[in-house]
Amino acid sequence: MSKLIVDGIHKNFGSVTALQKISLEVAEGEFICLLGPSGSGKTTLLRIIAGLEQATSGKIILDGKTITRGGWHLPAEQRQVGLVFQNYAVWPHMTVEENVAFPLASLPLNRGEKEEKVRRTIRAVGLAGLEKRSPAQLSGGQLQRVALARALVTNPRVMLFDEPLSNLDARLRDEMRSQLRTWHQELKLTTVYVTHDQAEAMAMADRVAVMAEGRLQQIGGPTEIYREPCNHFVARFLGKANFSAGMVLRSVGSGENHSYLIKSLMGEIIAQSREPLTPGTQVEVVIRPEDVEILPPFARQKGGNWRVTEVEFGGPMTTYRVNFEESGVSWYVMALGQPRYPVGSEVALKVRDAWVLPTAVEQGQIMEDRRSSGISPRPQPVAVGSA
Numbered sequence: 001m002s003k004l005i006v007d008g009i010h011k012n013f014g015s016v017t018a019l020q021k022i023s024l025e026v027a028e029g030e031f032i033c034l035l036g037p038s039g040s041g042k043t044t045l046l047r048i049i050a051g052l053e054q055a056t057s058g059k060i061i062l063d064g065k066t067i068t069r070g071g072w073h074l075p076a077e078q079r080q081v082g083l084v085f086q087n088y089a090v091w092p093h094m095t096v097e098e099n100v101a102f103p104l105a106s107l108p109l110n111r112g113e114k115e116e117k118v119r120r121t122i123r124a125v126g127l128a129g130l131e132k133r134s135p136a137q138l139s140g141g142q143l144q145r146v147a148l149a150r151a152l153v154t155n156p157r158v159m160l161f162d163e164p165l166s167n168l169d170a171r172l173r174d175e176m177r178s179q180l181r182t183w184h185q186e187l188k189l190t191t192v193y194v195t196h197d198q199a200e201a202m203a204m205a206d207r208v209a210v211m212a213e214g215r216l217q218q219i220g221g222p223t224e225i226y227r228e229p230c231n232h233f234v235a236r237f238l239g240k241a242n243f244s245a246g247m248v249l250r251s252v253g254s255g256e257n258h259s260y261l262i263k264s265l266m267g268e269i270i271a272q273s274r275e276p277l278t279p280g281t282q283v284e285v286v287i288r289p290e291d292v293e294i295l296p297p298f299a300r301q302k303g304g305n306w307r308v309t310e311v312e313f314g315g316p317m318t319t320y321r322v323n324f325e326e327s328g329v330s331w332y333v334m335a336l337g338q339p340r341y342p343v344g345s346e347v348a349l350k351v352r353d354a355w356v357l358p359t360a361v362e363q364g365q366i367m368e369d370r371r372s373s374g375i376s377p378r379p380q381p382v383a384v385g386s387a
C-alpha cells in the first residue's frame with residue numbers, strides 16, 4: 001500500500017474552488033513535486049495533507065490510517081508530518097540547537113535521548129559547529145537548514161516542503177537543491193514538495209504532479225511529463241514547445257508508444273503516440289526545440305519558407321525563434337554551440353522527434369480552418385484542464 005493516498009480531495013473557500021477532486025498516491029520513500037503556476041492549488045493541497053486546512057470532501061490516508069475524511073481531520077500535531085516553509089519560521093531568540101530541540105519538548109524522551117537526536121540531526125543537515133549561533137548570525141541557506149533540521153528531528157512520517165528555496169539567491173538555490181536531493185537519497189523520507197519552478201521540480205522529483213486551476217493535469221517522471229505531455233498546458237509549463245496540426249498517414253512500428261508517419265506543416269514527420277491511431281485522424285503534435293534541426297535553406301524540406309526572427313545565445317546552446325512565413329507560425333529551435341544563422345536568415349527545419357497530444361484537442365478546432373491538404377495551418381490552444 002502507498003505511504004500517502006490523496007483520494008478525491010476537493011476544497012472550496014466560499015465561492016472559490018481551490019481543488020477539484022485531486023487524487024494521487026505517494027510511495028514509501030518517494031519524492032513528489034507539486035508543480036503549477038500561482039493559484040493552481042499546490043499550497044492548499046499541501047496544507048490539507050499537513051492538517052493545517054480542512055478539505056471540503058475527499059480522503060487522505062497516511063500509513064494506512066485515515067487522517068482526513070470529508071469534514072473531519074486529525075489535528076496537524078498528531079499527524080507526524082515535517083513541514084518546511086519558504087520563510088524559514090525559525091525562532092529568532094533561540095540558538096540553532098534550541099530551535100532544533102524545540103519540537104522534542106513535548107515528546108516522552110529523556111534528556112540524553114533528546115540531545116542525541118538534536119546532535120545527529122544538526123550533523124545530517126550540515127550545521128555541525130554552528131549549534132550556539134543565533135539565527136541573526138546565519139545566512140539564508142543556513143537558516144533553511146535549521147528549518148529542515150527542526151522538521152526532521154521528530155522522525156516525521158512524511159516531509160512537506162512549500163517553496164523552501166524561493167527566498168534564496170540563484171546560486172544558493174542551486175546548491176540547496178542538490179543538497180536536498182542528496183539528503184533525500186540518504187534518508188529516503190517520503191516527501192511532497194511544492195514549487196512553481198519547473199527546473200527545480202525536474203531536477204529533484206522522482207515524479208512530478210502538474211497542477212492548474214485546482215486540477216491535477218498529469219503525474220509522471222520528469223522525462224515523461226517533459227517528453228510526453230498530456231495537453232498544451234503541461235507542454236508549455238515544462239519548457240518551450242512548438243505545436244503543429246497534422247494528419248496520420250500510417251503506423252511505422254510499435255513499442256511502448258506507437259509511432260506514426262504524420263503529414264504536417266513540416267512535411268512528413270515521425271511522431272510517437274500513447275494511443276493507437278488510425279490513418280486519416282487529425283492530430284496535434286508537440287515538438288521540443290531541441291528536436292528540431294536548423295539547416296541552410298538548400299536543404300529545405302517541402303513545406304515553405306522559414307526565417308530567423310530572434311537569436312538568443314545561451315552559452316552551450318543557441319535558441320532561435322523562426323517564423324513560417326506563409327502562415328505566421330512561430331517556432332523555437334535550439335542548437336548546440338554559438339549562433340550560426342543571424343536574424344533575417346532563410347533556413348530549413350527538420351523535425352527529429354515529435355509527440356502526439358493524446359486527447360486534448362477538440363477535433364472541431366483543428367478541422368475548422370483545415371486547408372485542402374488536410375492540415376490546419378495554426379493549432380489552437382487547448383483549454384487548461386481539458387486533459
Ligand SMILES: Nc1ncnc2c1ncn2[C@@H]1O[C@H](COP(=O)(O)OP(=O)(O)OP(=O)(O)O)[C@@H](O)[C@H]1O
Pocket residue numbers: 013016017018036037038039040041042043044045196
Ligand atoms: N484562505 C483562503 N481564502 C480564500 N481563497 C483562498 C484561500 N487560500 C487560497 N485561496 C485560493 O485558492 C486558490 C489556490 O491557492 P493556493 O495558495 O493553494 O495556490 P498555489 O498554487 O499554492 O499558489 P502560489 O504559488 O501563489 O502559492 C487561489 O485561487 C487562492 O486565491
